[in-house]
Every structure is written in C-alpha cells, then in structure tokens.
Amino acid sequence: MEESLGKGGKGVVVFDDQSLNPGAPGYRSSGTxxxxxxADLPQAEEEHSFNLSQPxxxxxxxxDRxxxxxxxxxxxxxxxALYGYLQRITFAGQPAVENYKARARVLRAQDDPLQVTKNWAATTSDTEPTSGMSYILLAPQGVEIQGSPAVGSALNAHLHITxxxxxxxxxxxxxxxxxxHSTEQSEMDGPPLLVSLRVxxxxxxxxxxxxxxxxxLCAQAVxxxxxxxxxxxxxxxxxMDGSIDDAVEPFHRFFSEVTAHLGGQ
Structure with missing residues (x-):
C-alpha cells in the first residue's frame, strides 16, 4: 500500500499499534x-478506529483460516485501489525510485561510494525538532542486521522512546x-512531514x-x-566505523544525546 499509493505528496504509511504520548509536542489525534x-464479535469502535471482523x-x-x-x-x-481512485493516485508504477537507482549505478562504478559524503554541505538547521514532523523512519543498512539481535533491540527501544x-x-x-524496494517510493513522494534516519x-x-x-550497500545507502x-x-x-555488531554502545551514546537534546527543548 505504501509503495503503490505514495505519490504526489499523498498516500498512506502503515505502522503497528503504538502508544503515543498525548502530552508530547508532536502528538496529533487526527490523520490516523x-x-x-x-475474530470474535465486533467491539464498540472508538474514535479514529475501525474493527475488521474476520470470524x-x-x-x-x-x-478456513x-x-x-x-x-x-x-x-x-x-x-x-479504491483509495487511489478517490484520491486520483495512479497506484501502478514507482517513478520516484528511478532517481536513486540512477544515482546508485553511478556510485557503484566508483572506488569509494562514501567519498561523496565527506564534503557534503549542510542543507538544513532546525532548532525546533518537532516542527513539521509527523513520523520517523529508521533504516539500518546492511544484510546482517537480522543476525544482530542486540543491535535490533537497542535500535527499537531507542526509536520508540524518541x-x-x-x-x-x-x-x-x-x-x-x-x-x-518496497517503501522508498512512499518516502520520496508520499505523505510529507517525515524524518528518515539511515544507518x-x-x-x-x-x-x-x-x-x-x-x-x-554503500552506493544504495548514499x-x-x-x-x-x-x-x-x-x-x-x-x-558508523566497524561492523553493525560493534554498534550497540555507539547507538546508546547517539540516542542519549538525541534524548538530552529533545528534553532540553
């Protein structure tokens, strides 16, 4: 749904159920x-909720299951398909991803795809981290992340706290x-007001x-x-220098600094 409908600044982003702090500066009750x-009898629906009955x-x-x-x-x-029709979204195709694919092909031909990041000029500075932010996406880059439960657990905990x-x-x-391949279309051209952190x-x-x-891997990330x-x-x-298995302590330090910064706003 994300890759098909994320076009022209419109679409949907799918999350698992999360408890949000209603007193936090970025909390919104609408739009979700x-x-x-x-599987049993439908319960009374709350505001902004829908019970999908599958007996x-x-x-x-x-x-039967x-x-x-x-x-x-x-x-x-x-x-x-109905959402796309009503919102005038052509749900077939992923035009936005062609940009990063073309860039990746160029970077893969270089000796060090990370070289381009060393002299990258700062493009934004925001002293109010909650301004215009609706959701956060975090993408650890590397095929071995699923084999690093400690890193995954640390990232997940810090991400939800933040x-x-x-x-x-x-x-x-x-x-x-x-x-x-499945969500980049939505991130680049779907609903706005996101913050994405790539590791x-x-x-x-x-x-x-x-x-x-x-x-x-480096060319894809960059x-x-x-x-x-x-x-x-x-x-x-x-x-991060080294492997993802060595990243637990650096992640703790990084997110501790983020937490301290947000707590001081």
Missing amino acids: LHVRVV YLARKEPL LAAVATSFLGWQLSM GNELLGIPVKLRRAPAAY LARDHEEPILGSYTDTF STWQAMIEQGRTCFLLI
Missing part, C-alpha cells in the same frame, strides 16, 4: 486510522536494503545468499539519502 482485526480466523479448520487470510489480503488490495514518548509520533524500524556500517558480513558487496534530500525530504545518513 487504527484498524483492529478481530473465520477463529475456526479450527486450517483451510487460510481462506480468511487470503480474503483479508484481497480486501486490502481492493481498498488500495518517537512515541518524547515526540508523540509513530515510528517504524525498517530493514535495508530490502526495504528500499550504515562500513564493514559488512558476507551474505549467505545473493551478492551484496560493500560497494553495493544514493537514497541523496535522492531524499533532492526531493526536499528530511533524511540523515549515520555512517
């Missing part, structure tokens, strides 16, 4: 619809580079499958960061 999938999910027969899941996916596809508690906005922890470790483990080289900035989106690229 909470969808709850229920077949409670059946003992596996085929599979049919309910398939029906749910088809229903979401239909909802996506976004949900201090700012009162939803957050999403993505896995790169796979997530680029790149200089050293990467050899992948079990595929051919993600260091050059490829090219998407460049393309986001060109689109006027707020995007930061955090480059």
Whole structure:
C-alpha cells in the first residue's frame, strides 16, 4: 500500500499499534486510522478506529483460516485501489525510485561510494525538532542486521522512546536494503512531514545468499539519502566505523544525546 499509493505528496504509511504520548509536542489525534482485526464479535469502535471482523480466523479448520487470510489480503488490495481512485493516485508504477537507482549505478562504478559524503554541505538547521514532523523512519543498512539481535533491540527501544514518548509520533524500524524496494517510493513522494534516519556500517558480513558487496550497500545507502534530500525530504545518513555488531554502545551514546537534546527543548 505504501509503495503503490505514495505519490504526489499523498498516500498512506502503515505502522503497528503504538502508544503515543498525548502530552508530547508532536502528538496529533487526527490523520490516523487504527484498524483492529478481530475474530470474535465486533467491539464498540472508538474514535479514529475501525474493527475488521474476520470470524473465520477463529475456526479450527486450517483451510478456513487460510481462506480468511487470503480474503483479508484481497480486501486490502481492493481498498488500495479504491483509495487511489478517490484520491486520483495512479497506484501502478514507482517513478520516484528511478532517481536513486540512477544515482546508485553511478556510485557503484566508483572506488569509494562514501567519498561523496565527506564534503557534503549542510542543507538544513532546525532548532525546533518537532516542527513539521509527523513520523520517523529508521533504516539500518546492511544484510546482517537480522543476525544482530542486540543491535535490533537497542535500535527499537531507542526509536520508540524518541518517537512515541518524547515526540508523540509513530515510528517504524525498517530493514535495508530490502526495504528500499518496497517503501522508498512512499518516502520520496508520499505523505510529507517525515524524518528518515539511515544507518550504515562500513564493514559488512558476507551474505549467505545473493551478492551484496560493500560497494553495493554503500552506493544504495548514499544514493537514497541523496535522492531524499533532492526531493526536499528530511533524511540523515549515520555512517558508523566497524561492523553493525560493534554498534550497540555507539547507538546508546547517539540516542542519549538525541534524548538530552529533545528534553532540553
């Protein structure tokens, strides 16, 4: 839904259920619809919420449960098409991602794709971190992130503290580079007012499958960061020395500084 509808500054961003601090400076009660999938009798709906009844999910027969899941996916596809029709969004194609793909091809031909980041001029300085911010996306870059539970746990905890508690906005922890293909269209041309933090470790483990080289991973990270900035989106690229397994303590220090900065506003 994100990649298909994220065009022309419109679309949707999907999050899991999160408890937001209503007293935080970035909290908003509008613009969000909470969808709850229920297998029993529908409960009373609250404001800005919708109960999606799927009674077949409670059946003992596996085929009935599979049919309910398939029906749910088809229903979401239909909802996506109807939303696109009503909002005049052409949900086929991903035109915005061609920018970063072209940049990545150029960077992959260089000896060091990270060289371009060394002399990059600052383009923004905002003393009020909550101005015009609706949600945060964090994408650790590297195929081995799923094999680093300590890093994933640290990132997830800090991200929710920063976004949900201090700012009162939803957050999403993505896995790169796979997530680029499915959400970059929405990040570049979908709903505005996002802040995206990309994390790149200089050293990467050899992948079990595929051919993600260091050059490829670095080129992908830098090219998407460049393309986001060109689109006027707020995007930061955090480059860390060493491997992602060595990043737990640096992450703690980084987010502690962010927390202290936000707490002082």
